[in-house]
Amino acid sequence: MPHDQETSPAAVTAPVSVRLSASELAAVRGNRQVFAGVSFSVTAGELMAVTGPNGAGKSTLLRLIAGLLPPSAGEVSLVPVGEEKIGTRLHYVGHRDGLKPSETVRRNLQFWARLWGGGDVEPALAALALERLAELPVAVLSAGQRRRAALARLLLVERPLWLLDEPATALDAAGEARLGHLIGAHLAAGGMAVVATHLDLPVKPTATLALRTA
Amino acid sequence: MALVDLANPTRFLSYSARLLPLTWGLAAVLMAVGLYLSFFASPPDYQQGETVRIMYIHVPSAWLSMLGYAVVAVAALGTLVWRHPLADVTAKSAAPIGAVFTFLALVTGSLWGKPMWGAYWVWDARLTSELVLLLIYLALIAVWQAVDEPGRAARAAAVLALVGAINLPIIKFSVDWWNTLHQGESIFRVGGSTIDPSMLRPLFVMMGAMTLLYASLLMMAMRNEILRRRLRTLEITVAATGEAGGAEAVRAEAGG
Amino acid sequence: MIAAMGLIAMQTARLSFRHGGGAFVGLVFFLAVVTVVPFAVGPDLRLLARIGPAVLWIGALLATLLGLDRLFRDDHDDGSLDLFVLADLPLELTVLAKCAGAWLATGLPLVVATPVLGLLLGVPPAPLALTTATLLVGTPALTLIGAIGAALITALGRGGLLVAVLVLPFTIPVLIFGVSATALGGPVAVTDPLLILVALTLISAVVAPLAAAAALRGGLD
Numbered sequence: 083m084p085h086d087q088e089t090s091p092a093a094v095t096a097p098v099s100v101r102l103s104a105s106e107l108a109a110v111r112g113n114r115q116v117f118a119g120v121s122f123s124v125t126a127g128e129l130m131a132v133t134g135p136n137g138a139g140k141s142t143l144l145r146l147i148a149g150l151l152p153p154s155a156g157e158v159s160l161v162p163v164g165e166e167k168i169g170t171r172l173h174y175v176g177h178r179d180g181l182k183p184s185e186t187v188r189r190n191l192q193f194w195a196r197l198w199g200g201g202d203v204e205p206a207l208a209a210l211a212l213e214r215l216a217e218l219p220v221a222v223l224s225a226g227q228r229r230r231a232a233l234a235r236l237l238l239v240e241r242p243l244w245l246l247d248e249p250a251t252a253l254d255a256a257g258e259a260r261l262g263h264l265i266g267a268h269l270a271a272g273g274m275a276v277v278a279t280h281l282d283l284p285v286k287p288t289a290t291l292a293l294r295t296a
Numbered sequence: 297m298a299l300v301d302l303a304n305p306t307r308f309l310s311y312s313a314r315l316l317p318l319t320w321g322l323a324a325v326l327m328a329v330g331l332y333l334s335f336f337a338s339p340p341d342y343q344q345g346e347t348v349r350i351m352y353i354h355v356p357s358a359w360l361s362m363l364g365y366a367v368v369a370v371a372a373l374g375t376l377v378w379r380h381p382l383a384d385v386t387a388k389s390a391a392p393i394g395a396v397f398t399f400l401a402l403v404t405g406s407l408w409g410k411p412m413w414g415a416y417w418v419w420d421a422r423l424t425s426e427l428v429l430l431l432i433y434l435a436l437i438a439v440w441q442a443v444d445e446p447g448r449a450a451r452a453a454a455v456l457a458l459v460g461a462i463n464l465p466i467i468k469f470s471v472d473w474w475n476t477l478h479q480g481e482s483i484f485r486v487g488g489s490t491i492d493p494s495m496l497r498p499l500f501v502m503m504g505a506m507t508l509l510y511a512s513l514l515m516m517a518m519r520n521e522i523l524r525r526r527l528r529t530l531e532i533t534v535a536a537t538g539e540a541g542g543a544e545a546v547r548a549e550a551g552g
Numbered sequence: 553m554i555a556a557m558g559l560i561a562m563q564t565a566r567l568s569f570r571h572g573g574g575a576f577v578g579l580v581f582f583l584a585v586v587t588v589v590p591f592a593v594g595p596d597l598r599l600l601a602r603i604g605p606a607v608l609w610i611g612a613l614l615a616t617l618l619g620l621d622r623l624f625r626d627d628h629d630d631g632s633l634d635l636f637v638l639a640d641l642p643l644e645l646t647v648l649a650k651c652a653g654a655w656l657a658t659g660l661p662l663v664v665a666t667p668v669l670g671l672l673l674g675v676p677p678a679p680l681a682l683t684t685a686t687l688l689v690g691t692p693a694l695t696l697i698g699a700i701g702a703a704l705i706t707a708l709g710r711g712g713l714l715v716a717v718l719v720l721p722f723t724i725p726v727l728i729f730g731v732s733a734t735a736l737g738g739p740v741a742v743t744d745p746l747l748i749l750v751a752l753t754l755i756s757a758v759v760a761p762l763a764a765a766a767a768l769r770g771g772l773d
Binding site: 416424435443 | 570572576577583584587591594595597600671672673
């Protein structure tokens with residue numbers, strides 16, 4: 083249910099509240115209707131978990147929100163709609179890590195930091211306990227370590243919406259705990275997150291969207 | 297990737313560390329003597345004049361390009377048949393060095409022929425075979441270069457090296473035949489069908505010098521490759537223990 | 553924006569020189585093509601000198617097209633392509649930057665190797681210099697046109713030969729004007745084909761990023 087957006091003229095220094103809202107979203111992959119009639123609303127400080135069996139369309143939904151795929155019906159938007167590409171207002175961490183195996187962790191992160199206009203990568207490395215691994219080529223890292231390196235991208239620049247696809251995959255208990263801190267801090271600062279998962283998240287979701295195979 | 301067997305490579309590292317100063321030193325001495333003999337103390341050819349002096353660099357280079365391939369081929373057998381731990385290190389290190397000597401042979405051969413032919417390259421049978429040899433070397437290097445992990449490339453490169461070894465006589469024969477279709481003159485016979493003994497001595501000295509140079513370069517390249525693989529193993533270990541350290545901390549926090 | 557493009561171009565070039573990148577192999581392929589022609593045609597030096605520029609152009613064309621299949625493949629496979637699509641920099645400019653990087657790593661070495669290989673074919677100095685110049689201007693066009701094919705096969709998930717087949721027809725104008733610009737004292741003056749070649753490169757610098765970006769977007773799964 084959409085809530086009315088009220089910005090009182092006196093609160094000029096208050097952060098602008100963003101809201102992600104979707105109505106009657108449907109997606110078709112190949113010849114298959116993946117899901118239909120999906121509606122939700124996520125606002126600042128909220129975490130929405132997307133659950134469902136394999137093939138239910140969790141990844142598809144995230145890519146739809148990011149704008150990587152067009153919906154076959156319905157619409158999704160990040161309100162207030164600005165002039166910039168929606169992609170610059172969100173962080174997307176998908177199944178694949180987005181890391182170049184022959185380059186070091188630090189180099190990989192520095193590339194994205196520079197491309198996105200961010201600054202130092204050291205805080206991001208520290209937050210994911212990657213300092214000892216920073217100078218190693220990504221190719222020698224384990225799956226869990228690569229996941230942490232991919233998640234480190236979330237801290238390179240601040241963006242209101244986080245779209246995470248099974249972020250806890252391959253993470254051990256320590257890694258999950260750090261992920262929890264990350265998401266918690268992001269939500270506390272007024273950010274939003276949509277996380278596709280089939281495991282329990284280290285942070286309690288505000289809402290859960292359960293997709294069923296059509 | 298199997299852990300590098302540290303026994304043999306370690307012994308190689310210590311032996312080569314002791315041998316290298318010797319081979320470099322000897323190579324330098326022989327090179328100095330050889331170059332002096334080649335350029336100052338030997339007579340010019342009665343047909344080709346001063347340009348024949350390039351032979352003193354060309355012939356050893358060509359010889360080493362072929363010896364170098366023999367090294368690669370034997371190393372390939374070592375990888376595939378005998379599973380010697382240092383075999384693929386040798387093959388990987390020998391390929392670029394052999395390629396460089398082949399290239400040197402091509403360049404010196406071209407310079408040698410220019411006054412005679414009027415052109416830098418005339419697809420002469422001998423030089424063309426060297427060019428094909430260079431292509432085979434480059435193909436081997438391409439296989440090594442294609443994969444980040446040397447272990448995976450080793451078998452493929454070994455197979456290719458052996459196929460090349462079988463093919464080289466066939467290629468040589470074909471190129472000779474192809475060449476006789478058109479022109480037949482080769483400048484690579486010096487002073488008629490025999491070589492004057494006063495030219496043999498500088499030639500042998502230069503052969504010795506360049507062979508020692510080859511051996512030194514090969515040992516250095518092998519050392520580098522061994523160290524490179526050790527570095528990689530260390531990186532993997534650091535990555536693994538980095539994780540283990542974290543897991544220990546969590547267990548400690550959770551109280552066992 | 554220029555800084556972002558420079559960053560992407562440098563990364564593309566750097567990765568191409570690495571293990572598994574295409575730079576070295578492309579150069580060796582160029583040498584192989586040039587070496588193979590005389591075996592087929594015979595070591596007639598006059599004939600080789602005459603067809604030399606053409607052989608060099610064909611070699612550069614094939615080396616460029618066949619080497620481009622991984623231009624977007626790795627980014628697609630490791631998820632970087634998603635991030636490029638989402639980034640502030642328009643995907644078209646990302647494509648242009650990647651083409652620049654690919655050209656630096658593969659095209660430019662071909663141009664540098666051309667004088668040496670031209671020696672093998674016995675091409676006289678003046679046509680050889682012209683061939684090198686036309687390749688300098690033309691290989692960027694080949695890279696750009698090839699990028700369209702590379703983008704298409706990334707979406708399709710296929711291999712290198714298909715790239716060449718897809719865009720070879722579009723490279724024909726570049727080949728025609730590239731080679732004819734090397735014919736000194738021929739029926740046409742040198743400057744006309746050269747200028748057209750420059751124009752073709754500029755046109756492809758506009759069309760190729762648009763087409764490739766569209767193909768990449770369509771191929772996001």
